Amino acid sequence: MDLVRNLFGSTIGRKLLMAVTGVVLIVFVIGHLVGNLQVFEDPDRINGYSHFLQSLGPALWAARIFLLVCVALHIWAGTVLAIEARRARGAESYAVKKWIQATVASRYMRWTGYVVLAFILYHLAQFTVGVAQPGTFKANLPHYTMKGAYRVLGVEVVRAGTDVLDVRSMVILGFGNRLVAVFYIVAVGLLSLHLLHGADSLFQTLGWRNHRWARGLRVVVTVFCAAYFLGNLAIPGAALLGVLH
């Protein structure tokens, strides 16, 4: 099939796959952060939210598989492009190496990407599979009884009095380990740096960027990345400072 060959086999096609999967991942990380920030509200919120996600069953699995496919495609395309780019450079490199206008974030995409990957694997091991810190895993978590109902868009999805996992305690326990909290902060910092180039670059790849609004895009992306980083910093930061307990 020409379509598959062009998308997976050409440099532009692979870059397009990176941009599209990048958009999916960006939407996911925003949703993930907004959901997690409920930890600062009444325990009913974050615990009800996580119970609701767990109760989705097959839909949750479908979403997980879809996200994993996106991550895999993103990394595959990025790695293949990086190998090809290195080969394209040729054997002899310049004696004087100079950057003219490439942004700092754009020069470290591969590094920030792979550290984020390492973090994703650890994160899944910790909170989804439960091998990294068994004490914080579902099976060993204390339970919590919902004081009120949890609603999504006004629809009641978890009833008051339901016995749910105490995810709030899990987060606090997990970040009680300073090393885990610091690794988390470093990783989201690098992800923010990844997005400082990525969220701008994807518009170029999709063909929607031009000089008329490149500057505006830059501002929006920078503000987004700063907000994303601060939002993510808040949770382990609060746990470390003992604000969250």
Add this chain to the structure above:
Amino acid sequence: MTTPKTFNVTVRVWRQVGPGREGRFVEYPARGVNPDMSFLEMLDVLNDELAARGEEPIAFSHDCREGICGTCSLVINGKPHGPNHGVASCQTYMRSFRDGDRIVVEPFRARAFPVIKDLVTDRSAFDTIQQAGGFITARTGSAPEANAAPVPKHVADLAMDAAQCIGCGACVAACKNSSAMLFVASKVSHLGLLPQGQPERDSRVLAMVSTMDGLGFGGCTNQYECSAACPKLISHDFIARLNRDYTKAVFRSAFKPEPAGGGET
């Protein structure tokens, strides 16, 4: 008219006797440099001295020496075409340097642009890309009526911006991935913007991109080193346009109805 004050520099040049051979840097003093000399003229004078001493002159590519042919191709102090913005090596003047400077001169580096000798590289890969789709089908014979195909002014201007590309390859030389995207983008856009370029619009972009990939140029990481090094200041907006054109062509070609059998194409 006063005679400009001359000065001395040291040039550190890549010397390589032939394709695939080991190369190395050699330093040469260039004395009595006139600031109004072009960089290439400075090399000419140096070469005269080398020849007078019975040494092999430094090989470098050049032709028009006025920034329109795209033949000159030096990387000067780490930047293709030297320190100035929007000029080719041949339009770089010695007044851009100071007395005592040590100037490093290297050939364009990319696997698709092998060094032939010293600072001369084989850039025929660009011709191969151009031959894959950088043309239009036109009726030959008498010239067509000039106003038969109306082109809005802003479209014509944009097409002319793209058409400024002189095919020098500085974009590839500046790119950390040795990507030819800026060159291909300007060729694809220049024809794709105009009515005359429409019949082959999709086949052109598909063929030029696949030829570009096949020749071993890298992909684009949207860092825009190319447009910063381009002597014609071709905008990387054309790369966004190329991405868009390519994507549309990929989907159109996959879903376009085929004519029923029997057609001879």
